[in-house]
Amino acid sequence: MNPSIARVTHRITQRSQATRQAWLASVQSQRGSGPSQRAGMGCANMAHTFAALPANDKLQVREARxxxxxxxxxxxxxxxxxxxxxxxxxxxxxxxxxxxxxxxxxxxxxxxxxxxxxxxxxxxxxxxxxxxxxxxxxxxxxxxxxxxxxxxxxxxxxxxxxxxxxxxxxxxxxxxxxxxxxxSGLSNDRKAQVRQQYAQGLVDREALLEAESQAYHxxxxxxxxxxxxxxxxxxxxxxxxxxxxxxxxxxxxxxxxxxxxxxxxxxxxxxxxxxxxxxxxxxxxxxxxxxxxxxxxxxxxxxxxxxxxxxxxxxxxxxxxxxxxxxxxxxxxxxxxxxxxxxxxxxxxxxxxxxxxxxxxxxxxxxxxxxxxxxxxxxxxxxxxxxxxxxxxxxxxxAPASSGDLAVLRPAGDPFSTDGGLRLLQGNLGRSVVKVSAVKPAHRVVRAPAVVVADQQELLALYQQGRLQRDFIAVVRYQGPQANGMPELHKLMPPLGALQDQGFQVALVTDGRLSGASGKVPSAIHLSPEALGGGPIARVMEGDWITLDCEQGILQLEVDDATLAARCPIVPDLSAHAQGTGRELFGLFRRHAATAEAGASPLLA
Missing domain, CATH: 3.40.50.2300 (Response regulator)
Structure with a gap:
């Protein structure tokens, strides 16, 4: 067994000892003592169970055969x-x-x-x-x-x-x-290319819809x-x-x-x-x-x-x-x-x-x-x-003894990369994760001034206005589970990808999520604590310099501690995210959501 696998497994086991034992005890308490989960059910309860079943199925359920x-x-x-x-x-x-x-x-x-x-x-x-x-x-x-x-x-x-x-x-x-x-339909590379072209205004909506329809067919x-x-x-x-x-x-x-x-x-x-x-x-x-x-x-x-x-x-x-x-x-x-x-x-x-x-x-x-x-x-x-x-x-x-296509699947002795491409970033902004397996090495370290928004539509509007033709790190905050349910920000990828292709150094820092299919733009996501939970991301100001270093695992706002502490959090009006499209019903979930690193679940907070 690889020593890192053994070490992490042991650490998890030790950390989980009390909670795991409590869970196993709960499971054991539910195990039936008879030959069927239905043993001991009341007659009315049992009749409701099989009332609509075909005759033979009904007999088998009734008799617990x-x-x-x-x-x-x-x-x-x-x-x-x-x-x-x-x-x-x-x-x-x-x-x-x-x-x-x-x-x-x-x-x-x-x-x-x-x-x-x-x-x-x-x-x-x-x-x-x-x-x-x-x-x-x-x-x-x-x-x-x-x-x-x-x-x-x-x-x-x-x-x-x-x-x-x-x-x-x-x-x-x-x-x-x-x-x-x-x-398989239209290749994913071609689909992404058309998306970027549409974001740049190079193709119309009909061309985009046709490409998407060929991909999802x-x-x-x-x-x-x-x-x-x-x-x-x-x-x-x-x-x-x-x-x-x-x-x-x-x-x-x-x-x-x-x-x-x-x-x-x-x-x-x-x-x-x-x-x-x-x-x-x-x-x-x-x-x-x-x-x-x-x-x-x-x-x-x-x-x-x-x-x-x-x-x-x-x-x-x-x-x-x-x-x-x-x-x-x-x-x-x-x-x-x-x-x-x-x-x-x-x-x-x-x-x-x-x-x-x-x-x-x-x-x-x-x-x-x-x-x-x-x-x-x-x-x-x-x-x-x-x-x-x-x-x-x-x-x-x-399974096949050798890969049928080494451009897709490789043996452990000849991998695409010696690591799995998921990094933890830490610094004075908190903790986040970044996936670098699709990020080219030249883009894995970005130091640039912040462009700060509280909604992805704001950043898209700046792009459409031509105001992002430069190096920058997009700080998209108030996207955490407590703020607005932590939506994916996948719509940001085509414009950010296009800017990267034009030679600009760009990155994303957010307390929100990205699609599981996002890749080539370095993105510090799931930043914890989130803005609404008192995270330092709420104190970032336009033009602040940020270092996002995927190689060293650093996410650092280049503002001294005293200055950062003296700033008041900038809290936008979030009421629009609490109503419409059923969002009213999810207020309880937002208020009780756990942190991203704890799974962001209101059921387990």
Whole structure:
């Protein structure tokens, strides 16, 4: 085992001892003593449970003859990634019957699309939708009638929310069921190029819409390596969904076979006597969380997981922080280049060897804990295999011995970079994270005067007015979870990228978030404490010089301590962010949100 991996894992375990034990005790208190979760239910309660089931299913549930599986689905047909889930419940129920089990849809959870709400008011609900999903998952499973659960979700906040909710029912076996990415369309590089051209006024809206439509063209996950596809990697490397299942396209025979196999795993997890199920609590532990961080770093995954994975871990009583991410990043090499860290999309990554190749390389290099539980049982070696159809039947074979494309996926001995590209920045402005895996070395150190705004639209207006044709560091504040729900600021990337291409030294400092697909502009994000929480970012003034040094891990406002302390925080009117588009309903979430480094969750503050 790599010493850094072992050291960080030990530190997390020690730090989490009290909270983890309390969580495990809570899980143990929920474990049923009988052969079924339904043992001891009142007759009226039981009758409500199976009232609408087909006759044979009703009999099995009534007599508790076989496992009963709950389905929690994030289906809607507005999200391309979730549209394939429409007919999954029927397929799952049919697969369960072939195993002598039964299944019901326990409940649905909301699933919003960040791609639709980028730059709009709805994005201010996005982060907290994760917590709504966790709450909705808990409601779905609160009936306490299921022996196992299947979770259907893919995208940005949906998977973290489902897992946070599932971990409150971690006495049950649980399996995540992916839907897969859409087939490749317009290349991500070309899409980004057209976006920059539109920001510069070089192409019209019709050209931009045509490019976007060619990129996002069918059912399935968007093909760039943002938060949605980072979610899928994370679930697989943590052993929560089937090996090689993350990036199989929707609607294919292999995809259908994998869905049926997920049902078999859920039923098998209950066990023949159902006395000692392989529960989520047996899978999600400190080692699994560290494996998740390693996978994120090795693939150049979404910065959103410096929030989400923290919240997921806390939902299981495990305390991680950005120091853990930073130390692991120094030990974990970058083995994949997927847009925005390269030209390829996730279909190219999958074809080059995918998760099986990646996990074998990390295991052989001592960078993953192999001695963990998974939905397939003990050990991670099974996850170095890939699924295929042998005469129409699901089968497994070893992942390719070598990468099919060294421009996309490399062995651990010949990485793209010797580190994972995620850095912790510290200084008199606080603590933040920066993803440098897509930032060219020439742009990793920026010293420039501040351009200070309290809304991304202000910065976009300055760009449109031609007032940003110079070196500067954009300070976009009051974007934290307490201020306005911490929306992504992805709309800033095309103009900042265009200015960088013109030769200007530019960077971003914010207490907000960026899209998991943002890349080439150095961006100190998730700055904590946030402006509304008393962070020094509220005292930055126009023209102050700032040093953002990704190499040394420095974020420093070049103002002496006495002068900075004497300044009064500049607090704008935030009332417009508290109303409209449902934001009134989220005031409680904003007021009680934890800090970014603690996961930004009002449920765990």
């Amino acid at each position: 076989a496992p009963h599986v709950g389905i929690v689905s994030a289906y809607n047909d507005m999200l391309s990634a979730h549209q394939p889930y429409e007919h999954y419940p029927e397929a799952i129920k049919a697969a369960a019957r072939t195993l002598g089990a039964t299944a019901q849809v326990a409940g649905g959870v909301p699933a919003m699309c960040d791609g639709i709400t980028q730059g709009a008011a709805g994005m201010e609900l996005s982060l907290f939708s994760r917590d709504v999903i966790a709450l909705s998952t808990a409601v779905a499973l609160s009936h306490n009638v299921f022996d196992a659960a299947l979770f259907l979700g893919v995208c940005d906040k949906i998977v973290p929310g489902l897992l946070m909710g599932a971990l409150q029912f971690a006495h049950l076996p649980g399996v995540f069921v992916p839907a897969g990415p859409m087939t 069918g059912a399935g996950t968007c093909t760039f390596y943002g938060t949605a596809n980072s979610n899928q990697m994370l679930l697989e490397i943590m052993g929560l969904q089937l090996p090689g299942s993350s990036f199989v396209n929707p609607g294919t025979p292999l995809r259908k076979a994998l869905t049926a196999e997920a049902v078999r795993c859920a039923v098998a997890g209950v066990g023949l006597d159902r006395a000692a199920p392989l529960a989520l609590a047996d899978i999600v532990d400190e080692k699994a969380i560290v494996n998740g961080i390693v996978g994120l770093l090795a693939t150049g995954g979404s910065t959103n997981h410096t929030l989400h994975l923290v919240a997921i871990a806390r939902s299981a009583g495990i305390l991680i922080d950005w120091d853990d991410f930073a130390e692991l990043s120094h030990a974990v090499p970058l083995l994949a280049r997927i847009y925005p860290n390269g030209a390829a999309d996730v279909n190219h990554f999958h074809a080059a060897g995918g998760m099986g190749f990646l996990m074998r390389e990390l295991l052989d290099a001592g960078l993953l804990h192999a001695d963990v539980n998974t939905i397939l049982g003990p050990g991670l070696q099974r996850f170095t295999q890939e699924p295929w159809l042998n005469d129409g039947q699901l089968a497994w074979r070893a």
